[in-house]
Amino acid sequence: MDSSDQNILEVEDLGVSFDGFKAVDGFNFYLAPNTVQVIIGPNGAGKTTVLDLICGKTAATEGKINFQGKELRGEREYRIVRMGIGRKFQNPSIYENLTVFENLELSHPRGRGVFGCLLFRRTEEVMDRCLSVAKTIGLDECLDQEAGILSHGQKQWLEIGMLLMQRPKVIMLDEPVAGMSVKERTKTAELIREISKDRSVIVIEHDMEFVREIADRVTVMHMGQVISEGSMERVSNDPKVIEVYIGH
Amino acid sequence: MPLFLKTLFKTRGEAIGFIAFLVLVLVIFPLAMPVFRLNLVGKYLSFGFVAIGLVLLWGRCGVLSLGQGVFFGLGGYCMAMFLKLEASDPESTSIQSTPGIPDFMDWNQLTALPWFWEPFKSLPFTILAIFVVPAVVAFIIGWAMFRRKVGGVYFAIITQALALIMSLGIDGNQGYTGGRNGITDLRTLLGWDIRTEDAQYTLYFLCVVLLALTALAAKYIINTRLGRVLVAVRDQEDRVRFSGYDVAIVRTSVFAFAAVLSGIGGAMFVLQVGFMSPSIIGIVPSIEMVIFTAVGGRLSVMGAIIGCLIVNWGKTAFSEAYPDAWLYLMGGTFISVVMFFPNGIAGLAEKFPRIRSLIPASVTERIKGMATKKTTKTVSDGQ
Numbered sequence: 001m002d003s004s005d006q007n008i009l010e011v012e013d014l015g016v017s018f019d020g021f022k023a024v025d026g027f028n029f030y031l032a033p034n035t036v037q038v039i040i041g042p043n044g045a046g047k048t049t050v051l052d053l054i055c056g057k058t059a060a061t062e063g064k065i066n067f068q069g070k071e072l073r074g075e076r077e078y079r080i081v082r083m084g085i086g087r088k089f090q091n092p093s094i095y096e097n098l099t100v101f102e103n104l105e106l107s108h109p110r111g112r113g114v115f116g117c118l119l120f121r122r123t124e125e126v127m128d129r130c131l132s133v134a135k136t137i138g139l140d141e142c143l144d145q146e147a148g149i150l151s152h153g154q155k156q157w158l159e160i161g162m163l164l165m166q167r168p169k170v171i172m173l174d175e176p177v178a179g180m181s182v183k184e185r186t187k188t189a190e191l192i193r194e195i196s197k198d199r200s201v202i203v204i205e206h207d208m209e210f211v212r213e214i215a216d217r218v219t220v221m222h223m224g225q226v227i228s229e230g231s232m233e234r235v236s237n238d239p240k241v242i243e244v245y246i247g248h
Numbered sequence: 249m250p251l252f253l254k255t256l257f258k259t260r261g262e263a264i265g266f267i268a269f270l271v272l273v274l275v276i277f278p279l280a281m282p283v284f285r286l287n288l289v290g291k292y293l294s295f296g297f298v299a300i301g302l303v304l305l306w307g308r309c310g311v312l313s314l315g316q317g318v319f320f321g322l323g324g325y326c327m328a329m330f331l332k333l334e335a336s337d338p339e340s341t342s343i344q345s346t347p348g349i350p351d352f353m354d355w356n357q358l359t360a361l362p363w364f365w366e367p368f369k370s371l372p373f374t375i376l377a378i379f380v381v382p383a384v385v386a387f388i389i390g391w392a393m394f395r396r397k398v399g400g401v402y403f404a405i406i407t408q409a410l411a412l413i414m415s416l417g418i419d420g421n422q423g424y425t426g427g428r429n430g431i432t433d434l435r436t437l438l439g440w441d442i443r444t445e446d447a448q449y450t451l452y453f454l455c456v457v458l459l460a461l462t463a464l465a466a467k468y469i470i471n472t473r474l475g476r477v478l479v480a481v482r483d484q485e486d487r488v489r490f491s492g493y494d495v496a497i498v499r500t501s502v503f504a505f506a507a508v509l510s511g512i513g514g515a516m517f518v519l520q521v522g523f524m525s526p527s528i529i530g531i532v533p534s535i536e537m538v539i540f541t542a543v544g545g546r547l548s549v550m551g552a553i554i555g556c557l558i559v560n561w562g563k564t565a566f567s568e569a570y571p572d573a574w575l576y577l578m579g580g581t582f583i584s585v586v587m588f589f590p591n592g593i594a595g596l597a598e599k600f601p602r603i604r605s606l607i608p609a610s611v612t613e614r615i616k617g618m619a620t621k622k623t624t625k626t627v628s629d630g631q
Contacts, residue, residue: 055490081492093487095480106476107491114501117474159487166492 014063025224041221047204055087086163090174092155096148104130107165137161153184172202189213290452290520292560297513299541299552301506307546310482315407319382321529323511328524330374331434356423386507390500415530430525551594
């Protein structure tokens, strides 16, 4: 078991209620460095809400979110991003009218203030970083292409690339392979294994085959709570999990 | 081509368009028109400042403000207060019961100049105020709303309400503001009579030069990273926020910048037209400003200026002949623009075959070029 000071992200007793309905309740979650941790659970279990709470999109009503010794609750979204937490949305959200290169460039962390933007120049460092990220996500041949005409899979990779530009310490991916072909899934799995070498990745996923491929640890959620946690092996043999989720 | 020119004009067509516009307003109009008409063009162009602001704010950043008249008015009233004070020297107002204060104050039984009028005796202060007052007001309003993620229709309605509040406020405080009649009978600027033909020519050229500089500044912003961030905020707000940008401050800043431009436009309006009144800044004029921008093309700086010229020209020409039909024609124009060519006149112009780009090499070539150069360099360093 990890001792607590080794964890990069520690979420304790996290809860949020919407008009009395507790979407997430007493949620505990510990993320070790350089691991892929997958959150699974039936629809409405509160998986996406957990990501929203961590990245500040939704304000938690109780609990603690500790990231490298700093409390994230109450911080504004952009500050949480700047601390090193990247978030990918379920539907690819990229800038369709801009080219692949411009999408990556816009995600470069230098010059994110208003005046910083005005003075921003395409220096060699910026170009290098865009090229190397484009290589990682396999889009280095289409830097000049408008992002809107990319295939669904490529769009998802581009958004992951946009996160990588910011050099985050934690990346959160919401159903990254939904709607992908088998080939694209394999490639995405490789990509996730690759990027988790020097950062932690939280993935929400439904596809069990895919989870088996990428997960170091699996957290199972049901009705806003964690009901099981551990290796895929352990979790899939847990009777509680079988009852609420896999058995269905 | 130097780099900063490339930042200003993305295509050769844009550069040619800009030069053609300068020739039109600096050479052809002054030669072809009597000074009365030229002065009208100058008045239309003072709305061009507002339109440029709306291109950045509405076209690029997706924030529709129906209250730009507020800032046009703030700039205009600052200018008008200075000119009014100069016109109200004790000698020319000696028949008033309190000489030395503006005539409308005297009519409203004021016996001393209100404190907030005092600093407008100074021209440097007035010029500063034309920039700072709209900026500060817009920043406070924008920050209050954008931080709470108020946007879209709600923002439009609130700005609309502000335009109403402003015009009612001015209307209802006649002693302090000149009321419904506005501030009229403006004569001189530091002793220089602004009503003469010579002065009207000079002010026209001043307005055109300022407008051209404003257009260049806006084009520059559009082609920097800030310009791309604005579009990104419009199209994918959450992605921008979760790329570590403070969306609220981006929006607030554009709103404040657009307000400053409107203020400059208001000041140029007052100088050329010679008065300022609440009827120029209320709800209807504020919406008209949006229409100019929409007709010209809300994405295009030059398009918006052309839109101001055409719509205002149409208004003058048409309302001289058929005063009642004008509003219907304008409403019809606006609806058809929104329905059939949402990017306005500029959008139609862009449908013509793409004019050659000023940026020759693609990013792929450039980026790979850089990478190869570096590899060769490392190799040669190693040897």
